[in-house]
Amino acid sequence: MSNKHLINGKNQLRLWILGWILVFACACNKKFDEPPVYTTPDIQANLTIRELRAMHFPGNFEKILGEFTVQGIVIADDSKDNFYKSIVVQDATGGITIRMDGTGLYNDFPAGRKVFIKLKDLWLGDYANMIQLGAGVDRSDSAYPELTGIPVPLFSRFLVKGSLQNTIVPRQIGFDQLADSVQSCLVTLTGIEFAPGDTGKAYGDAINKLSVNHTVKACTGGSAYIRTSGFADFAAVKTPRGNGTVTAVYSVFGTEKQLLIRDTSDVQMNDLRCTGPGSKLLFSEDFEGAIPNNSLALSGWKNIAESGGKTWLGKTTTGNGYGEISAFATGQPAVVSWLITPPVNLGNSANEVLSFQTKDGFDNGGILQVYLSTNYDGGNTPWKAKWTLLKATISKGSISAIAANWVNSGNISLAGFPGTVYLAFRYDGADPVSVFDKRTTSFQLDNVRIQGN
């Protein structure tokens, strides 16, 4: 073993090895630098979108040869996949759809971003009268030449990204103003609703991935289609039944007027419909068929004592029939009784409203409440179903007599509930031995009505 020389060179050796260790240990833990935040460029547009659109002759394809730049704000992107491989850009003078051969475009060109479009070498064309910008013309099917989208590697050549979160105020217009001048513009139409056959339908065909047209109409006349791709995130969402506003990008297909929404929040239809003969009565019960002083047995209704064995009675006063219940003189520590309407179908109507009238008598704390259920099976154990308490005005405070006047419940909206529902009037009282615990209030019920359109 001749490590003597090594010891002679020990210090050099040690330094050498330690040096290397340091170099190597430091070399691979460095954190990656981060680029500066994107700064928006300052570019001047020298053309308006209206002027750009004017360069196009219907049915033609025009290559733009001049050094033109337009600027606009993205009003629709592909974040919800209703727009596909395209974005729509609008300035104060008009809008244009740009075909881009990429997906996930909204990451770079989200709605609200300002973009500068360098037009030289792009092409104008129309797809069934819808004017678009593209990067070339695909003539592989000579009968139907079509614009091709801008290839991804050329995005930065033709499109320069500007500032984010700009807003474009949609134009408030009527159906009669849906003209080619507002193609690819964001428009808002008010007082419109889906045609009766198109309410409650899925926006698009999410299963077969097909686009679907639904007709929308205005109270004042006129119509258009809301067209939705089967690939849209919201394709399976159902169209609303009410009346209201739609904000959408206006598009045409031949002579067909199409509205392309960006998301379902673009459709706000919560008012009463204007079409048809006004509101219709979906259900009503005036209790005139009640047999006085007999347990109420109306067609389709359920009259069930959950506890205390007390059911609702039919009553008549001065020729007016109504229902009544009270725990008085039952001697039962708990009286819970249900009066349940027949099933009511809300599936073919909109903006349903419930109303009824009540009177109380000798009020000492008994309770009447109205509930709604979508899963009650129509059987004799309603307490097993799930019930939603509705907010209603119920007569109360008549301590020493029956209330003199009927109290209106107010209009209780049932608009949020789908399909078939049941309404229940649930009485909760008690007649125990102790005088302090008695809750024997009488309630009278009349004129139960559900209206909708």
Add this chain to the structure above:
Amino acid sequence: MLQLLGILVLFCFATVVKGQQTAVKKPAKNAYMDSSLMREKESTTDDLPVVGLNENERVSPLPSILTANRDMFTNMAGFHFSTMRFRIRGYDGENSSRQINGLPMNSPEDGTTQWGLWSGLNAVMNNTETSLGLYNSASVFGSIGQTTQIDLRASRQRQQTQFAYTFSNRSFAHRLSFIHSSGMHKKGWAFSVSGSLRYASEGYTPGTFYNGKSYCISADKKIDDRNLLSIAVFGAPLYTGKQSAVLMESVQLAQTNRYNAYWGYQAGKKRNANTHYANQPVLLIRHDRQIDNHTGWTTAIGIVTGQRSDTGLDWYKAADPRPDYYRYLPGYQQDPLLKMAVTEAIKTNSGLLQVNWDHLIDVNRNSQETIRDADGRTGNNIRGLRAHYIVEERISALSEYMFNSNYHSLLTDALALSAGFSMQAAQSHNYKKLNDLLGGDFYVDWNQFAERDFPNDPVVIQNDTHRPNRLLHKDDSFGYDYLLHTLVAKTWAQLSFTGKKIDHFEAVEIGYTNYQREGLVTNGLFTDNSFGRSVLDEFTCFAFKTGITYKINGRKYLYLQAGYFTRAPLFDNVFISPRTRDTQQENIRNEKILTTELGYTWNAPLVKLRLRSYVTLFSDGMNVTSFYDDGFGNFVNYALSGINKMHFGLESGADIQLSEHFSLNLAIAAARYYYTNRQQVTVTADNDASVIERGLIYTKNFRVGGTPQEAYGLGIQYQAGGFYVGLTGSYFRQQWLDFNPLRRTYTALQGLTPGTDQWKQVVAQSELPAQYTVDLSAGSAIRLKLFHAKNKKMFLFNAGISNLLNNRTLISGGYEQLRFDTDTKNTDKFPPKFFYAMGLNFSVTLSLRL
């Protein structure tokens, strides 16, 4: 000496601690071997001092040994053919077996040798015994391919102290290495300590970096004359940037075949998106007992632990960030003007061919989104920057326990008995981790493919239904998460008979394998079969081999060997989509292998010749390949079964001493590797339990890809005194690409007329052109005085230049892309991807022996 050891221990410790980062997932099944590995192997060999190689030469007393140690063919294959990813006899990695100190080092999970465990420990791993084919080793049953036994025992290392420095332009630029082996002391102790550092800020290929360390400490204690105890600890933490396979189109645009699509500039600095990390230390303990003069018994246990990982980009509802995505290249454009415009754009802005990190970060910085019911809490609506691009890290963390016991006895002068038992029990934990949010605030643990298919289902989109809508931050695990439990046990026995004229042996092995997937998350798409343990798969295997050698005389041998093996299918080839669920192939069976070999050996004083021929039949093989399918918009799994192959060929190696100083080397591999039947395929998607398609792949007589089937090498060496120089030329033919099964189906060919050019183009397998390389190596040994030493020290100088002619168009391998456009049937839409070999590359090593 002790001080020196101290420094080394410190050094080793530093390397272990360093292993914090994260690394790469194990290469996907059928993935192509990282070219850096090949280069690594190559560099291992070419800085071996040739003078050293001759030192251990000795004549075996039992002249029937046919090991490949001194076999010019295997030498040439290892040193020169490896440039072209040559695989001996066309065999996959699982057909070679490797032992260290007697313990099996093939991965119980994928069968291949775990090279990475000891990468960089060249000096200490040199002490090997290599054999090819069915050779009867005394200590292991072996495989049908190469069997390599590495002996790390400190007492078996040549006594030496050596420093070496290598400079190279390959995957690393600098290597610093050290070995000290004490030899056996009088008190019965032997130590060996070695280590290396390898580094390149950028290797031969742009964007690749290399940071490798390795260490090995071993000690032997001779308890008495009959008992030796050995312990060894080694490890090789490695962190590298990977190189992509490339399209011809990209290479033409980049105007260099060093093109690498994996890197891009981030704030002006190169960053590689696909990195590999590994740190899996190994501990081995072995006991040798010499029962008597004729009988030895060896027992060893070992542990491997640690993790490997690979990073890559992941993205959510955003454009594909990979710059060589086919839609970004000019070839995708149909319009000639647009094709020109795109070409122009790329040529004027080479950044379009690289990852645009700044853009990815910019997108994340502007992606304000609200996640409803985040982390599964109703009403917990979190608003922030939702990353659309991230760097993910696919991790495989391994714990493996090995046991081996081996008995060898000379029953009579003519008859030897060997027997052994080995076992490997492993558990690997496979999952993904969020490595870098790239400027975003969080990522969400959703399956975006499921989200697209079922847009209104809040359950199926969850990667983990127990933790719905989970917001992910750096280092959070996400995506898939499962354990793989594997057990492999084997026992074998062998009788070897040595006669006057005839030697023969018979050996038998019985094996048991089981494995099981254990899902740690419930995938929303597969709530029934993603979580918990799968059914235990169990296999019993059997192997038998025999060989007979006719000793014509002391120099000429003729031998015939045959073997029949059954082998359990690999986990990766049985589980169709282990990332999402425990679904398995429909018919699971053992693979069968029948092999025979006829050989002739001639050891004359001036000529050493090996001549071999072999035929190997594989049947009932299975394979699963996964790839992203545009048509389904999903990861699609092709489960192939009933794969039959035939490998047959001639092999020759010769070493001819022309004169005192000149010698000639020759190696020939002339073979054919065929698929001999039509394979069964079952197609499923990651996001769908149903079978999409079942059918046949028309693969009869397709070639096995990934290696030249013919390779010829001729070398000339000059050696005098302490100096040598060698020049070797290699020529390769019949190198086929691994084929894409999609193109060879009934569906793919529907609508085409048989025999037309288009038909032929779809069906034809891609072949690389014939290629050749020239390599030069040289070395010398000089004795000089060092420091104030009395004795002279030996300086060794070695240099290797590969691809001396600087042929930059050499292609080392490639594959047909696993996609096909069934509408247009245009094979050029998804053309093959290639790996280019390096142009002129070299390494120069200076070693100092103390």
